[in-house]
Amino acid sequence: MARFDAIVVGAGPAGSTAARDLAAAGARVLILDRERFPRYKACAGGIPRRTRSLIPFPIDSVVEETIHLFDISIRDSVRFVSDSGRPFLDMVMRDRFDALLLDEAQKAGAEFRPATQVRSVEESGPAVRVRGEGFEAGGSFLVGADGANSVAARAVGLGAGLGSCAAWEVELRLPPLRRATFDHTVLVELDYRPWGYSWVFPKDGALSVGIVLPEGQGWALKGRLAEYLSRLGLSGATVVSARGHNIRFRREGEAIASARTALAGDAAGLADEFTQEGIVYAIQSGQLAAAEILRASGADGDLRSYERAVDREIAPELHAARILGYISYGILRRLRGPWLGVAPHIGPLWNAFFAVHRGESSYLREMQRIPLLPTLAARRLGLR
Helix, strand or coil: CEEEEEEEECCCHHHHHHHHHHHHCCCCEEEECCCCCCCCCCCCCEEEHHHHHHCCCCCHHHEEEEECEEEEEECCCEEEEEECCCCCEEEECHHHHHHHHHHHHHHCCCEEECCCCEEEEEEECCEEEEEECCEEEEEEEEEECCCCCCHHHHHHCCCCCCEEEEEEEEEEECCHHHHHCCCCEEEEEECCCCCCEEEEEEECCEEEEEEEEECCCHHHHHHHHHHHHHHHCCCCCEEEEEEEEEEEECCCCCCCECCCEEECHHHHCCCCCCCCCCHHHHHHHHHHHHHHHHHHHCCCCCCCHHHHHHHHHCHHHHHHHHHHHHHHHHHHHCCCHHHHHHHHHHHHHHHHHHHHHHCCCCHHHHHHHCCCHHHHHHHHCCCC
16 A cells, blocks of 8 residues: 555645645655546636735636726616726636646645545544545555545534535536627626625636535525626527536534545635635645645644644635624625615725735735724624
């Protein structure tokens, strides 16, 4: 049985980031993924510009479009269009973006085994053992980065209480002139109950159009997306792909690490409940997992310090994003009649949103900076 310093299950942004950092530090690393890369990944593909500060190599080769316009509407009633002046999102196709991150991990020395379905993970003393069909490997530590339906998480009993929402997305091809009407613009439509939104994200020659709804409303995704496409005049567009997926959300105190295993990215529920974006936190958690494995390798061998690192470095920001999501969706859905009095605060909300996504601020900082937010937060907490 082959042995490694660390085994990484999942070659998405979290897994490839952890593997790269570990291999660059001299660790022997194995990455396992059930797919062959590059592979299609259901994702709107909007990456906040602040992501660039976390990645120590250029990503321009896989950026298909930059976004500086944000068009948000409440169905058939209120619409706001805001220009950030500078890009706040990079648009990517996840097959190319993820392949770039994986390639950098392999360049650093990580070994990659594609098309490997992990069947079981066992922790035993100072080691972990991973088995698949006709495959077995052992290691000192494991990074579970295999997505919202993580096999690694279930196998070691972590992340069992994560909340979730459901999303459905289609990739559309349009004639060039029709596609050009969406250039550099993200469209978002609200007015789903109790919350949720539809989106349009432009990519090179294509559009990603999707919808996200709360857990338990997955049955409504396809029908409501069809209605949204009709309102946009896109019902006749060529559908290149259609796929659904879950997005999971960690709550404070949810276990995401054991003595030998750390969950990262979507497997740990590290997604932003304001926008449902998770790539920034996937990369950040991959970095934290690698750092804690390197520390544990030369110390007590206990990886539960990773959970404390996430609670310190990531959880406060996700908590602030959750509160801002409650406030923002609550305000926007009520922009009728007397609630129009809050309209002056929409501009500051957008400016805060753009600043966070460009890496110039944080959700925590904006919570304290914008007038009324602390008061609104106190009123909205726990009401969703």
